[in-house]
Amino acid sequence: MSNEDITLTAGNAEVHVSSAHGGRISGLKVDSLELLRQGHRYGCFPMVPWCGRIRDGRFLDGGAVRQMPLNSPPHAIHGTARDGAWRVARVADNEAVITYDLVEPWPHPGRVTQVVTLTEDSLSLTMSVEARDDSFPAQIGWHPWFNRTLAGEDGAVGEDVVLDFKPAWQEERGADHLPTGNRIDPRPGPWDDCFGMPDGVDVTLTWPGQLELKVTSRDEWVVVYDEQAEAVCVEPQTGPPNGLNTAPRLVTPLEPLEATTTWSWRRL
Incomplete structure (x- = not known):
């Protein structure tokens, strides 16, 4: 199938997938409430084959030092797949499967697959990275921009979202915005920080009187960014920022890397 925008519906929930625009979730409505910040850079984009910043854009790949473009100088940030066009593999009423082939500047051929599944009260995103020829380090994550306030059908804007989570630790952040170790x-807060949740990511966002949403994942890392007035970001991922250097996860032709995040909600 060709590149296209996809709309999935389930009950009063509706999700928009912009495959040609970085494989991102460009909108998620529950009843009349749009949960994601709108705009070219926003929605929820996949972070792959790395998450957050790589120090100076360099990472060790076996015995070779690889250089990625410095798209957030002096670092490289958020992977390459968010800048590419994904291919639509399959669409049903409440599920879509899209794929992205890793190309330059990433040095290894591979395929990323993302499955988007919507129910009446949840959205599940599952992503995998497969190696074609040789092994390489990689990470998977998601970068949702949740609206700080929600506007109802009548245009009335509710109260600011409240975040609730209980991490086991926080990664100390250096002056370069990377974990110090x-x-x-x-x-x-306010935060632009990585936290460890060894029992799995579990973060609750509550828009008082409107909606409660839980972001969960089996993976233990989450970056929380709430320094902007318009949105807050809760980013589950398979490793910390700069993790290609500090906590590499190897993808081999026999062993892909896979991760899932689920957002579940209830109206208040």
């Missing part, structure tokens, strides 16, 4: 007790 030290784990510290969680500190109050």
Whole structure:
């Protein structure tokens, strides 16, 4: 199938998948409430084959040092797949499967597959990275921009979202915005920080009087970014920022890397 925008529906929930625009979730409505910030850079984009920043854009790949473009100088940020066109493999009423082939500047051939599944009260995103020829380090993550406030059908804007999560630790952030390698007790926000949740990511966002949404994942890393006035980001991922260097996960032709995040909600 060709590149196209996809709309999935289930009950009063509707999700838009923009495959040609980085494989991102461009919208998620529950009743009349749009949960994701709208705009070219926003929605929820996949972070693959790495998450967050790579220091100076360089990572060790076996015995070779690889250089990625510095798209957030002095670092490389958020992978390459969000900038490419994904291919639509399959669409049903409430599920879509899209794929992306890793190409330059990423040095290894591979395929990324993302499955988007919508129910009346949840959205599940599953992503896998497969190696074609040789092994390579990789990460998987998602970068949703949740609206800080939600506007109802009548245009009335509700209260600011409240975040609730109980991480085991916070990665100490250096002046370069990368983890220093030290784990510290969680500190109050505002955040642009990575947290460890060894029992799995579990973060609740509550828009008072409107909606509660839980972001969960079996993976133990989550970046929380709430320094902008318009949105907050809760980013489950398979490793910390700069993880290609500090906590590499190897993808081999026999062993892909796979991750899932589920967002479940209820109206208040």
